[in-house]
Amino acid sequence: MLPTPYVKCDYHKVYEPAEDSFLILDCLEKEHEFLKQRFSNSLAIVCEIGSGSGIVTTFLMQNKIIPQENSIHLAVDINPWALEATLDTAKLNSCKNNFLEVIQTDLNSSIRNNQVDVLIFNPPYVPAESVPDVPESREEADQWLDLALLGGKDGMAITDKLLQQLEQILSPDGVAYILFCARNKPKEVIQTFLNSYRWNVKLVETRKAGWEVLSVYSFTRR
Numbered sequence: 001m002l003p004t005p006y007v008k009c010d011y012h013k014v015y016e017p018a019e020d021s022f023l024i025l026d027c028l029e030k031e032h033e034f035l036k037q038r039f040s041n042s043l044a045i046v047c048e049i050g051s052g053s054g055i056v057t058t059f060l061m062q063n064k065i066i067p068q069e070n071s072i073h074l075a076v077d078i079n080p081w082a083l084e085a086t087l088d089t090a091k092l093n094s095c096k097n098n099f100l101e102v103i104q105t106d107l108n109s110s111i112r113n114n115q116v117d118v119l120i121f122n123p124p125y126v127p128a129e130s131v132p133d134v135p136e137s138r139e140e141a142d143q144w145l146d147l148a149l150l151g152g153k154d155g156m157a158i159t160d161k162l163l164q165q166l167e168q169i170l171s172p173d174g175v176a177y178i179l180f181c182a183r184n185k186p187k188e189v190i191q192t193f194l195n196s197y198r199w200n201v202k203l204v205e206t207r208k209a210g211w212e213v214l215s216v217y218s219f220t221r222r
């Protein structure tokens, strides 16, 4: 079993790693061999959208889930505090040999098309009336934290946006790992997605977490 990074953040500002984060780690551990083979001969651009505390990006770097040492890790979050936390977590776990860049942006809006080889997204998936507005100042800690959880209708407002961009985001060999909860109606969402796009979608991990059922699916081009 691969080690879990040590994380120490201010959880008034940044999402605290929880069952969803750990399910993503287990999924990446399970996919280790597949990713090793797929990217054994080339540098990979690995992008985590919504990096929060940085636990997932650090896990990838610490455990060399992508084998090439010089691979580039991009950690994107809309919350500025999350980017500081991501850098701190990487440092705390001595991830020195990887190139890590953090970017404050909305989803993939600052990322060049078709460049990302491995995409990971643990989104705000809790159903809510709407997605909260982006706070006007950095200091509105609670409001930044709301953005980590509340996903609008069916909890799918943000994930839907990303799914619609997947063609533009991923490189030809790219793979995306996206987490859903049962209230997101993942089977319906994926069927609708497959009706519009030519992709392979695979259930990698699923787990009951309290009263919630969480699943991670992988997406690759057909």
Ligand SMILES: C[S@@+](CC[C@H](N)C(=O)[O-])C[C@H]1O[C@@H](n2cnc3c(N)ncnc32)[C@H](O)[C@@H]1O
Binding pocket: 015, 016, 017, 018, 020, 021, 024, 049, 050, 051, 052, 053, 054, 055, 056, 076, 077, 078, 079, 082, 105, 106, 107, 122, 123, 124, 125, 144, 147, 148, 149, 158
């Ligand atoms: C459920 S948390 C996951 C955090 C971390 N990846 C983990 O697994 O513990 C969702 C993260 O997505 C970020 N986020 C929400 N909406 C976003 C958006 N539109 N663009 C980028 N990041 C976003 C939040 O700030 C939060 O850090």
